[in-house]
Amino acid sequence: MTAHRRPVVRLVPLLLVLTLAGPGLLAQNAPAQGSLPTPDSFFGFQMGADRKLARWDKIVEYYHLLAKQSDRMKVDVMGQSTEGHPFLALYISSPANLAKLDRFRQINATLSDPRGVAEAEIKKLVAEGKAVIVQSMALHSTEVASAQMAPELTYDLLTRDDDETTRILDNVIAIMIPCFNPDGQIMVTDWYNKHVGTQYEAAGLPWLYQKYVGHDNNRDAFQTNQVESQYAAKILFRDWIPQAYVDHHQMGAYGARIYVPPYAEPIRPGGDPLVWREMSWYGGHIAYKEEEAGKSGVVSAAIYSGWGHMGFHWITPFHNIAGMLTESASARLATPLFLHPDQLSGGARNLPEYEPQTTFPNPWPGGWWRVRDIVEMQKIAAWATLDVAARHRETVLWSAYLKAKRQTERGAAGETSAYIVPAAQHDPLTATKMINKLLDQGIEVHRAATEFVADERVYGAGSFVVSMAQPKMGVVRWLLGRTLYPDNTYTRDRDGNPIRPYDMSTDTMTEFMGVRTDAVAAPVKVDLAKLTAHAPITGGVAAGATTYALDGRLNDSFKAVNLLLAKSGSTPGLGVRRVAAATDTLRAGDFLVGGAPANLLKEIAAQTGVELAPAKDEVTDAYAIRTPRVGMYQRYYGGNMDEGWTRFMLEMFAFPYTSIKDADIKPGNLESKFDVIILPADSVAMMTGERPAEGDGDSGRRGGGSWRDRVEGTPPEFRSGLGKEGVAALQAFVQKGGTLLTFAQAGDLAIQRFGLSLRNVVADQPTKAFWCPGSTLRVRFDNDHPLAYGMPDEGLATFLAGSQVYEIVPSDRNDETAILATYVERDVLQSGWLLGESLIAKRAAAVSVKHGAGRVVLIGFRPQHR
Numbered sequence: 001m002t003a004h005r006r007p008v009v010r011l012v013p014l015l016l017v018l019t020l021a022g023p024g025l026l027a028q029n030a031p032a033q034g035s036l037p038t039p040d041s042f043f044g045f046q047m048g049a050d051r052k053l054a055r056w057d058k059i060v061e062y063y064h065l066l067a068k069q070s071d072r073m074k075v076d077v078m079g080q081s082t083e084g085h086p087f088l089a090l091y092i093s094s095p096a097n098l099a100k101l102d103r104f105r106q107i108n109a110t111l112s113d114p115r116g117v118a119e120a121e122i123k124k125l126v127a128e129g130k131a132v133i134v135q136s137m138a139l140h141s142t143e144v145a146s147a148q149m150a151p152e153l154t155y156d157l158l159t160r161d162d163d164e165t166t167r168i169l170d171n172v173i174a175i176m177i178p179c180f181n182p183d184g185q186i187m188v189t190d191w192y193n194k195h196v197g198t199q200y201e202a203a204g205l206p207w208l209y210q211k212y213v214g215h216d217n218n219r220d221a222f223q224t225n226q227v228e229s230q231y232a233a234k235i236l237f238r239d240w241i242p243q244a245y246v247d248h249h250q251m252g253a254y255g256a257r258i259y260v261p262p263y264a265e266p267i268r269p270g271g272d273p274l275v276w277r278e279m280s281w282y283g284g285h286i287a288y289k290e291e292e293a294g295k296s297g298v299v300s301a302a303i304y305s306g307w308g309h310m311g312f313h314w315i316t317p318f319h320n321i322a323g324m325l326t327e328s329a330s331a332r333l334a335t336p337l338f339l340h341p342d343q344l345s346g347g348a349r350n351l352p353e354y355e356p357q358t359t360f361p362n363p364w365p366g367g368w369w370r371v372r373d374i375v376e377m378q379k380i381a382a383w384a385t386l387d388v389a390a391r392h393r394e395t396v397l398w399s400a401y402l403k404a405k406r407q408t409e410r411g412a413a414g415e416t417s418a419y420i421v422p423a424a425q426h427d428p429l430t431a432t433k434m435i436n437k438l439l440d441q442g443i444e445v446h447r448a449a450t451e452f453v454a455d456e457r458v459y460g461a462g463s464f465v466v467s468m469a470q471p472k473m474g475v476v477r478w479l480l481g482r483t484l485y486p487d488n489t490y491t492r493d494r495d496g497n498p499i500r501p502y503d504m505s506t507d508t509m510t511e512f513m514g515v516r517t518d519a520v521a522a523p524v525k526v527d528l529a530k531l532t533a534h535a536p537i538t539g540g541v542a543a544g545a546t547t548y549a550l551d552g553r554l555n556d557s558f559k560a561v562n563l564l565l566a567k568s569g570s571t572p573g574l575g576v577r578r579v580a581a582a583t584d585t586l587r588a589g590d591f592l593v594g595g596a597p598a599n600l601l602k603e604i605a606a607q608t609g610v611e612l613a614p615a616k617d618e619v620t621d622a623y624a625i626r627t628p629r630v631g632m633y634q635r636y637y638g639g640n641m642d643e644g645w646t647r648f649m650l651e652m653f654a655f656p657y658t659s660i661k662d663a664d665i666k667p668g669n670l671e672s673k674f675d676v677i678i679l680p681a682d683s684v685a686m687m688t689g690e691r692p693a694e695g696d697g698d699s700g701r702r703g704g705g706s707w708r709d710r711v712e713g714t715p716p717e718f719r720s721g722l723g724k725e726g727v728a729a730l731q732a733f734v735q736k737g738g739t740l741l742t743f744a745q746a747g748d749l750a751i752q753r754f755g756l757s758l759r760n761v762v763a764d765q766p767t768k769a770f771w772c773p774g775s776t777l778r779v780r781f782d783n784d785h786p787l788a789y790g791m792p793d794e795g796l797a798t799f800l801a802g803s804q805v806y807e808i809v810p811s812d813r814n815d816e817t818a819i820l821a822t823y824v825e826r827d828v829l830q831s832g833w834l835l836g837e838s839l840i841a842k843r844a845a846a847v848s849v850k851h852g853a854g855r856v857v858l859i860g861f862r863p864q865h866r
Contacts, residue, residue: 048370049371051334053193059178072158075088075091085182085183088179089175093130093172093174104173107125112241112404113404113470126401132175132242133244135175135247135248138180138184138185139218140215143249143328144192147179150179152379168390171393175242206636207638208639208640218309219507220311222315224437225648237442241320241321247313250330253369254344255303256364257328260298261300261325262276264305266491270478281322286384290377291362295376298377299351301359309503313325319441320403320404326377336370337368337369414468416521421517426553426792433537434510447463449461454522454525455518480519485505485832491833500773540605549586551610557610562654562655576625577591578592578625580622628675630656631657631659632658632680642682645680646864666725670732679746688727689722690723733854735851735852737854743864744859748760748804758817758849760805761806776830777861779794780793781821782822797861803862816849824842
């Protein structure tokens with residue numbers, strides 16, 4: 001009943017010693033570079049060879065061996081991945097440069113933030129400094145080629161002695177993240193090797209290839225929830241701030257062979273113009289080098305728009321980094337794929353036909369497509385990026401200075417002088433967490449020690465101020481400011497139908513986290529202290545009380561309560577109650593704790609940051625709470641990212657849960673094991689295993705393939721589906737008193753199969769009538785209802801594709817449905833893109849429906865998303 005876990009494979013003893021010694025740069029003086037083992041000889045096959053994949057532990061061993069024998073390379077073991085594998089950064093440059101890494105990092109820091117430094121000094125630093133280029137591989141683990149390419153690229157840089165290589169080594173510090181997701185690389189490699197030579201050799205991994213977020217790990221750059229994202233952010237946003245960053249990916253198999261920069265329209269404005277010119281500059285050289293090498297099928301300025309999610313290659317331009325990606329056509333994991341000419345198609349953004357055009361002058365004619373083809377094209381792209389920086393080192397470094405200087409000037413002259421995060425917040429602990437996330441982006445944040453006035457508003461002592469007059473003003477603007485996605489000819493087709501953005505139309509951190517942030521026009525006039533480290537989150541316990549109160553508005557109060565409940569069995573007399581009716585000092589939803597020893601309370605306050613205050617009022621209307629028995633449905637077919645994000649959230653706030661699969665649900669009797677069962681956002685077809693209706697996901701999967709391919713191409717033991725038996729078991733669970741909680745489109749299972757008196761008013765609407773691709777919408781909460789205790793009167797919902805809006809169908813049981821959240825009557829959109837406001841205004845966003853002795857709680861949006 002627990003989630004599938006892959007065993008952590010230990011490295012050979014030597015590598016264990018190196019890893020357990022702790023993070024640090026590892027290098028040894030080396031003999032002649034030509035004596036280094038080739039990747040072919042070390043791994044026993046050519047990188048990208050048909051049906052061959054090198055595993056991460058063996059790749060790590062190779063990098064350590066190269067570092068031991070070459071003075072051109074250092075290995076930094078930054079720490080462990082989510083599931084305990086080493087996360088590496090490789091530093092490759094001339095021996096002289098590697099000996100002075102700290103000096104070059106200091107130079108880069110000054111060029112990236114030149115405030116207060118004279119231009120004459122900047123020119124000296126440009127003359128002395130080295131271009132810094134970061135490239136990452138294997139972020140998405142089923143895109144197998146880049147992890148195989150990186151050892152070959154590394155070997156070439158360490159062994160070649162031609163003029164081009166010498167120029168790169170002398171002028172560039174090349175930093176590689178050779179595997180962004182070690183856990184997934186191992187999962188996919190083991191899965192593929194297990195099935196190679198069988199009918200399932202190209203079957204997709206059944207579960208998420210990152211423990212919690214799977215493919216969404218690329219969307220984690222702005223929130224840095226996962227440890228791998230935190231390592232990359234440290235390199236990109238704080239330690240180095242490179243001049244260019246390239247993330248190597250794969251895409252579907254049936255179009256161009258490789259996408260290279262620049263992006264297509266629209267672009268997200270607010271970046272320095274030079275950063276967009278640099279992307280064209282690097283991308284033009286990459287495309288030229290691909291053609292020079294005889295590679296066909298290279299496309300640029302197409303498919304991927306410049307307005308994307310705030311993942312690593314799309315947030316970096318606002319850090320004044322030329323943030324880019326390559327996307328190569330995929331094979332079938334490591335298995336070759338044959339494509340007929342008439343199977344190749346355009347139809348993507350700025351590539352309407354599979355025909356020659358200025359950005360696609362040499363279409364690939366079809367034939368066999370192999371991982372080796374991808375390795376070669378990716379290596380050309382990676383090398384070309386280094387070549388540009390090496391040939392134009394001073395231009396690249398001077399551009400870094402200009403971008404930082406000009407962005408600071410734009411920020412100072414703009415309509416918004418600063419963003420203020422008031423001390424007075426609905427949830428001040430979450431506000432402080434957000435400030436610390438901004439610091440992790442390398443953003444400058446100040447704090448006021450005293451009360452002040454800005455734009456005729458009074459702000460209390462402890463309020464945070466984020467000035468726009470700083471080099472990263474673009475990041476500040478998009479994480480803290482209201483975002484409206486463009487609605488123009490770039491974002492609609494010839495018939496006026498909206499074109500889906502690449503992922504979200506907004507990634508506004510402050511809105512996602514529910515933190516109030518105010519844009520102010522006038523400069524803030526108060527003494528401010530710059531934060532040089534994370535703002536502390538420390539709780540406390542008042543002395544002398546017998547009963548303590550926890551603020552039910554704080555997310556972390558729930559964590560504190562869960563930790564207390566976990567101790568209740570071993571702590572006689574410990575009890576937790578929830579206030580059901582407000583008193584003079586308590587709100588409905590606040591928690592009361594009695595009978596807990598002082599040392600336990602202090603420990604939990606320190607761990608969560610929650611203040612435990614004496615309960616001053618006599619409370620008569622409160623009810624005891626206990627740890628709920630929570631089950632969450634987990635399926636195969638690649639896993640469900642919404643399920644993974646939900647697991648991550650539950651663990652973050654110490655909610656115990658059990659992952660349950662089809663075999664756990666179908667026998668029934670669920671009420672004996674669970675109080676609550678969660679269905680994360682998912683289609684009915686994916687949950688039940690039933691073939692979807694025509695046009696509802698039967699084809700068009702990434703890289704092609706039908707529902708039949710998905711099922712028959714998967715080993716039988718990993719073919720998910722609740723079937724009618726499982727659906728009946730879930731309904732019986734509810735009717736016998738259980739609570740079924742659904743997110744977004746998972747609500748269809750209860751509406752359609754349980755016969756609930758609800759209708760999703762946005763279902764099957766044409767896009768011209770209703771369109772809301774990843775936006776934040778304004779809602780009102782009924783915080784008098786126990787399910788909405790602690791919520792503000794008004795807040796935001798994150799609405800994605802598949803989200804639902806409810807109309808209660810008239811019946812004689814109208815009273816059995818409670819509306820928990822409702823979209824406001826006008827100006828529903830906060831950030832993103834919304835067409836068809838009238839369809840959802842004043843409609844229900846979340847409801848609770850009585851069903852038998854139990855209830856179904858349907859949250860039409862995704863409250864835990866990212």
